[in-house]
Amino acid sequence: MDKWQQQEFPMTLADFDFLRNLAYSHTGIVLPERKKQMVYSRLSRRLRTLSFKTFSQYCRYLETNTQELPEFINALTTNLTAFFREKHHFVHLDKQICPQWLANKQKRIRIWSAACSTGEEAYSIAMTLYGRIDLNLFDLKILATDLNTQVLETAKKGIYSAEVLPTIPANFSSKYTKPLPKTEHFSIKQRIKDLVHFKQLNLLQPWPMNGPFDVIFCRNVFIYFDSETKKRIIKKFRTLLSDGGYLIIGHSESINDFAADFEFVGQTIYRAKQRSAPFLSSHLQQLQGAE
Ligand SMILES: C[S@@+](CC[C@H](N)C(=O)[O-])C[C@H]1O[C@@H](n2cnc3c(N)ncnc32)[C@H](O)[C@@H]1O
Incomplete structure (x- = not known):
């Protein structure tokens, strides 16, 4: 046997x-x-x-x-995650992407943490941007989704073990977290939580959002998928990204075989190329057909 x-x-x-x-x-x-x-x-x-x-x-x-x-x-599902995991992505968001928005005076900023697990990724994005963007002038929203309903419950609460507090840069943890008295936990402050909207979403099923998104984080989930699934999802990401929007993937992942619509920026960061005229006209036809 x-x-x-x-x-x-x-x-x-x-x-x-x-x-x-x-x-x-x-x-x-x-x-x-x-x-x-x-x-x-x-x-x-x-x-x-x-x-x-x-x-x-x-x-x-x-x-x-x-x-x-x-x-x-x-x-x-495997839900391993961490605050500021793959720190260079948050540095890029802060030093390269955010200044472009400020210079362009782009009012509406949408970010999607697709496969957000217990929320650390989405809160890291929110902490990176909170002090950088004047929320009276800019309309910033972070959508955070996952397939797993249990991890989303943890994410929405925004309460984590004090053991992981050192993984948040000290200047952020002092401003954006608070200890929970008589517990070994801390909580994310409300102003950071207010920027993030958690929803259940299966990347394989239809997506209800219209976009456009300026940045999509889809990190450490493609490793579980085969090429066909990856290809399908990357194509859909492109349709929801603005021209020049960013797709950020995990360190051990590659989308090079399916990245014709993207230019490689470096360090697992991709940028959506300008849409071609045929794409725009077929997209327009689809929209007209849907009317
Ligand atoms: C390893 S975690 C990555 C979390 C975070 N993005 C990071 O890099 O730290 C992978 C997440 O992908 C989610 N996931 C797996 N398949 C999915 C699918 N088809 N649709 C949406 N989420 C999925 C899992 O539930 C899990 O929370």
Whole structure:
């Protein structure tokens, strides 16, 4: 008998295939054979909670109970994140992108943190821009979305362990966070929270926003997708970005095969090229067709 049949919760090859196909079709996340242990341990908790004895029972349950799907997805996603993760992106936002907005006197600024996990990325963007942009003159909004409903609850609360406070630059943490008395936690101040709007969104499903966005952060999620999914999403990002808008991806990710609509700025930062006349006319035709 193979080792997966001898575990606390036996898992057959067919069970694993069912689970990974379900994950792929709903989230785009690819789960190769080497991720089997991870799948086993993340879902074991669900089996324990639901008092199932085998993965086959859990698979049958998933087939017939659609309300389990979000729990399944929440259990499977990897949500590792940090404040000011890949710091150079925030330096670029502060030193290169923000001065362009100020010089152009661009009033409306929209940023999207796509796959925001527990919110640290979106709050890092908000802290970077808060003191730089006069909110009486500029209309700044940060949309932060994720597939996982559980991480979004944490994100909306904006309460984090005091252990991670040193990852926020001291000049920001002193202004934009406050300790929560008698706890080992701190909270993000309301003025920073007010800039960020958290919503659930699956990158694989239709997006309700019209854009245009000036910057899209989509970091450390393409690593879970295959080329086809990446290609589709990058194309959609371009349609929602303004000309000259920025797409920022994670350090170990590459979109070079699908980046014809972008110029590479450096350090996993891309800039949307000017739209060509044929693109504009086909876009116009689509809009007219939709009327
Ligand atoms: C590793 S975290 C990255 C968080 C943050 N962007 C960063 O770089 O620190 C990846 C996030 O992608 C989300 N995710 C995975 N598949 C998704 C999908 N199809 N649609 C939206 N979010 C997805 C996960 O729920 C998870 O929170």
